[in-house]
Amino acid sequence: MIGTLTPRRAATGVAWLGVAALLIVLVAGLVRQSRPPVASIRTDRIAPGFALTTFDGQPLSLASLAGRPVVVNFWASWCVPCREEAPALERVWQESRDRGVVFVGIDIQDTEPAARAFLREFRPSYPNAPDPRGEVAIDYGVVGIPETFFINREGRIIRKYVGPLSETSLRAFVQEIAR
Amino acid sequence: MADLGIIALLAALVLSAYGAVAAVVGHRRGIAGLRLSSQRAVWATAALVTLAVAALVYAFATRDFSIRYVAERSSRSMSLPLTIAAFYSGQAGSLLYWAWTLALFTAVVIWRGRHRLPNLVPYVTATLLGIQAFLLFILGFVTTPFEQLPFTPADGLGLNPLLNDGGMLLHPPLLLAGYASWSIPFAFAMAALLTGRLDGEWVRATRRYALIAWMILGLGNLVGAWWAYHVLGWGGYWGWDPVENASFLPWLTGTAYLHSVMIQERRGMLKIWNLALIILTFNLAIFGTFIVRSGVISSVHAFSQSAVGPYYLGFLAFTLLSALGLLTYRLPRLRAENQIDSFLSREAFFLLNNVVFLGIAFATLWGSIYPLISEVVSGVKVTVGPPYYNQVNGPLFVVLIALMGIAPLTPWRRASRARLVASFAGPATLALVVAVGGVVAGLQKPPALVGVAVCAFVVGTIVMEFARGVRTRWRAGCDLLGATVGLVRANPRRYGGYLIHLGVVLIALAVVGSRFYQTERDVTLAPGEELRIGPYQVTFLGLSEEVVPGQRIVVAPLAVREGGRYLGEVSAEKAYHRNYENQPSTRVGLLSGPRDDLYVVLTGWDETGRAGFVVFVNPLVMWLWIGGALLLAGALVAVAPAAWEQHVPAARRVAGVVRSVG
Secondary structure, three states, X not given: OOOOOOXXXXXXXXXXXXXXXXXXXXXXXXXXXXXXXXXXXXXXEEOOOOEEEOOOOOEEXXXXXOOOOEXXXXXXXXXXXXXXXXXXXXXXXXXXXXXXXXXXXXXXXXXHHHHHHHHHHHOOOOOEEEOOXXXXXXXXXXXXXXXXXXXXXXXXXXXXXXXXXXXXXXXXXXXXXXX | OHHHHHHHHHHHXXXXXXXHHHHHHHHHHOOHHHHHHHHXXXXXXXXXXXXXXXXXXXXXXXXXXXXXXXXXHOOOOOOHHHHHHHHXXXXXXXXXXXXXXXXXXXXXXXXXXXXXXXXXXXXXXXXXXXXXXXXXXXXXXXXXXXXXXXXXXXXXXXXXXXXXXXXXXXXXHHHHHHHHHOHHHHHHXXXXXXXOOOOOHHHHHHHHHHHHHHHHHHHHHXXXXXXXXXXXXXXXXXXXXXXXXXXXXXXXXXXXXXXXXXXXXXXXXXXXXXXXXXXXXXXHHHHHHHHHHHOXXXXXXOOOOOOHHHHXXXXXXXXXXXXXXXXXXXXHHOOOOOOOOOOXXXXXXXXXXXXXXXXXXXXXXXXXXXXXXXXXXXXXXXXXXXXXXXXXXXXXXXXXXXXXXXHHHOXXXXXXXXXXXXXXXXXXXXXHHHHHHHHHHOOOOHHHHHHHHHHHHHHHHHXXXXXXXHHHHHHOXXXXXXXXXXXXXXXXXXXXXXXXXXXXXXXXXXXXXXXXXXXXXXXXXOOOOEEEEOOEEEEEOOOEEEEEOOEEEEEEEEXXXXXXXXXXXXXXXXXXXXXXXXXXXXXXXXXXXXXXXXXXXXXXXXXXXXXXXXXXXXXXXXXXXXXXXXXXXXXXXXXXXXXXXXXXXXXXXXXXXXXXXX
């Protein structure tokens, strides 16, 4: 018998749906646990410019890096995957800096003390700057962190990667823009 | 010892499974012997699980490293209390501890209820023993603490350095017992649903148990915050980490339940809601354990991934679906006896409080499982962090605290506007005065001002309530102290509740102070060099090194002065633990005071004797712990029996009143 939809029935239905959805998500989480995240999106658009001040007080703008391949990594101190990828970023930056590649870390949705603690912990040697109003993140269309953009010598974003980068993929993507 | 432990666990598993079936069959068929037998199974399970715990503790205390679990978590150099605490430091041991507290709680509850609640007890027994059987199955067959090594190592690995701390003696046992204790109200709710005895009986039977569970879980969370504050060395006490959230979630829904249940007792409303809240709270406790143990969400609580994930998820699915199924089945019989008469009534405000609590719980759950959702939807794990929680939950908490002032002073059923204005004129004025005073004193951040004003409002309402009650008794001839004690004893639940509210206000003030007015400096100091931070002058006195068994500690003492007055010495330390040399643990140099805490973390040093520090001034943090103590005191008052509940002959009680009046 299909009765009328009373508020009570509706609420019961919503409860069942909610529980089912939660369980599905948890099962999926458990199943996918071992699979590494792979998510790189090829794009082709002019990289939005930015002008920030690094944590060390130095000016940092995209305009000043014109003609050089740039890796822009958005991070925050509370983000666990950002901690996972931090050593890989530093290592690949050390390997590729001689080829003129520039790495830029942009810290979003964070507090300064926490961000500084993060920098003390991982000691990245490439410039890192806070984006306190989130303007750069909005310009780049960042939806979650970590998110990394690969900008070629012409200043075009040719790839965007969402999620923590492994050293291997990072190296391959840097190769692409350093050509 | 290992054999004894495993035999005890397996015997307990068989007995609890038997007891669960016997309780229900005995009740349905009316076989008194079988019912009695099921109760004996409860006592026997409790005894056997206690025996298993004793066997494991004994193995730790006697350093029996032939047991893998003991060898991996303790070493000869550890102190005895910590060695014994190491028993719940890992997965198998913490599950054993969970099972043990559950077994003890079950025994107490069944013992107390066996004559008074003959119809509910069989189903309560069955539910609790069912949960117990699940845990014992995991302990017996999936992850057992009694696995033996093929050889006996000379010494164990020792405890993870982060756990090597006094907090280990309190935080895990309280939190795990808090999780386990919500099984009791859940079992009563299930019994009510199974038997169809859906009136107030189960609610009255579980009132104190729910309050105690709430208290233990709340304390577990607070001690966790305190622990994080003094060992993690990032200057904070709460980071919205998924595992912290997992232990906060059942507390939120449990708190909502403690409030909404009053409406059911008083007005016969919200029956479905209360059942749903209890089901939710228990399942969130299971969910919390699942999150911690399965590794589906990465967290600073770096527990290794393990095989228990799928079992836990299966159990969660089973309890959630069967409880929801029962609730749906009983819906036709869960009719409210009353309607909400007016939006200006205590019921309405309590309901709003519940909606806000669930809002916070949902936002927190959503944030915690967002990595999973985003992975399912878009294939990418994306995490959200403190900014999300602060933005979403911050304003909700302000609303919640405001309601804490409003709801208790609003009459049931219907309040007249005039009466509300009369009740709240005083506290609202106080809030306004505090806000203006705050602006004058230099508080410029709007959220902080709002927070402080709302807290002042609540304090105003609580003081007014106490003053009113005490004055009445005082006029009747009691002295001031006698009047206060008498007031609380007459209605401990109400006044215990006010004490808890006062504790929450203190916690809120501490959060506002430390979140909006924290100062941080990152410095390198040579011996004898001074740092000025906030009101303090801090002088670094030079590094030294201490060696204690199992640890090498680098000590940096600092002398603290305020305006030239010497306040004392703090010592910021890094400890290197044997077998864990690459994970030094931080010991914060802490000078705590009612105005603020000076919080010094040693970060590094060089061969010239210069040392790096991060120094924080954290305003008001001490009030967080004082508020926590008040929370505990209030909860203890609220579970105490009211004067009229005690078995005093009526004549003597009347005589007592007469004497106090005369």
